[in-house]
Amino acid sequence: MSREAKPLVVAVVGATGVVGKTMIKILSERKFLVAELRLLASGRSAGTTLTVDGRTLTVGEATPAAFEGVDIALFSAGGDVSRQLAPEAAVRGATVIDNSNGWRMDPAVPLIVSQVNPDDAEWHEGIIANPNCSTMQLVPVLMALRDTAGIERVVVDTYQSVSGTGADAIAEMEAQIRAHVAGEEKVASVYPHPIAFNVLPEIDVFLENGYTREEWKVLTESRKILHMPDLRLSCTAVRVPVFVSHSEAVHVETTRPMSPEEARRAFAAVPGIVVMDDPATHLYPIAEQAAGTDEVYVGRIRTDPSVERGLAFWVVSDNVRKGAATNAVQIAEILVERGWVEARSRRELASPVGERP
């Protein structure tokens, strides 16, 4: 049910970060109806000014009181900040769309990819989580297979850009590139090893089981978003010296046989997926071309001969935009379009979300 949208008070928390800045840009690009844009960040960044649509806005400190009157709060400020402040925002009537890892696996928090499970937004209790970037671009593609051939098992190996880590990582890689050109030693501090002209199979912290949390997120978040609690998926998450866009090599064992041609049609039918697949003209998704766009690109679609019903393909998307900022704004659009902002606020007053450990 679509309603006439009225301008909302929108807060962006972590406004000075790579994703925060992109959220601001995308709100403007998509002409999201904003009555007031409130830019918030840590005390350290408060006072910074940002130019938005020609106006100079000052970044305020993200305190609980700063959320008074906010309708939608887009958070991209890390898990600790979100765990602390998202309930404060929610209890004040804001609907939080959180890009951190802080709430994603909370059973009371929907985890949403706009074109995959928008309906899950309906049962939110003040906080909606935005998935991890490597999960984000994978699930629309997996959805296409889930709904046609069925999925038995997924293997995905990632090629993730440094912008997924943030501005510090981009600066570190730039400095290492300049050191290389100058014939100097590359210095690493954001990553444990130099990332320029290297590949690092470590993203986020290591878990007891030998996986990184990034790899485990791809498994657990995909299960939650796709409503496939038993989805079998294995991932190796790897950082590569690319500025923007994550790439993924994916191998899927399907339930019934599916030709590459059928898969191409199934992928192309999903909103926001673009099939780029013409080997003869060297056409396949590549990171640099995907940067700055909002689509998920799929190519190199072929039969995987190592299983009876196998498909292999290559998925690329801008990790800062669709992988984070764009999807967050798309979730906000779903809330507005379906009239779930106000509905949430009413429910919230009766049953506030408490602080969580």
Add this chain to the structure above:
Amino acid sequence: MSREAKPLVVAVVGATGVVGKTMIKILSERKFLVAELRLLASGRSAGTTLTVDGRTLTVGEATPAAFEGVDIALFSAGGDVSRQLAPEAAVRGATVIDNSNGWRMDPAVPLIVSQVNPDDAEWHEGIIANPNCSTMQLVPVLMALRDTAGIERVVVDTYQSVSGTGADAIAEMEAQIRAHVAGEEKVASVYPHPIAFNVLPEIDVFLENGYTREEWKVLTESRKILHMPDLRLSCTAVRVPVFVSHSEAVHVETTRPMSPEEARRAFAAVPGIVVMDDPATHLYPIAEQAAGTDEVYVGRIRTDPSVERGLAFWVVSDNVRKGAATNAVQIAEILVERGWVEARSRRELASPVGERP
């Protein structure tokens, strides 16, 4: 059976290329007993001088007559040159160790990784093939699993450096890096798209089935080397902006269950494999550290929960050294050590290898 080695006449064909130069260096490093080192290349490169162990050697043109008196000819000059000249060298009594794709899948040509199937060198008829670099580093690791837990299926996605393409590709990436620093457009000619700060899922030409020849080589060559004609393997081969060393994310379904600890022991027992696996100290194989060494490094060894008996791990090796030049010299060492150089020459005179299409 080890025999006393006597110095041999060794030719290096493609002596001015990245792999050829490394072959020369490794012959010297490993103190291979060379009576005469004959450096050969195309007419275009003939006349170039190279300094070897302090002596200046002039590169001669690789013609059939240039192989007169040669005992071992190390070829790294591309498939066309090998298909044309390797039989010419063999018919003149040389044993050819060929790094190109020209002979690898010929049933009369053994395809050898030194620590995996050295015995196959015995049945050569004048030409022995050196595997493709991405296959080279994978098969010693797979051998360890074949001989312990058994292998049902392998998925491998690669992160391959530009040195695998050659000196032109290294120069192209360097130029693109400098263009980036200067704020200029990156120009691509060796690869279809810029490789600096990008990842390209295209290595070698595309086949009718949607795979690249590089991906298909990993399947067919692994089958031949491991003597597993039915090995099930799926690969996505990807070029990344790294100068030296290929990395591989590998997921293996084993025949019987195997713990990561057991796998670590099995890998470590293979000559030339080094297990580097301590997540707590960020210790895992990484491309830049492997460069300049001759080992195959394995780490990130963990259970793959997406299949009943699964293992996942990360394999890195210097693609120019172990992936090409070092293994070629190691094959020459096997021939010498087992007295198969002369044996081959005698056989050859009775049954020369003819030219092939």
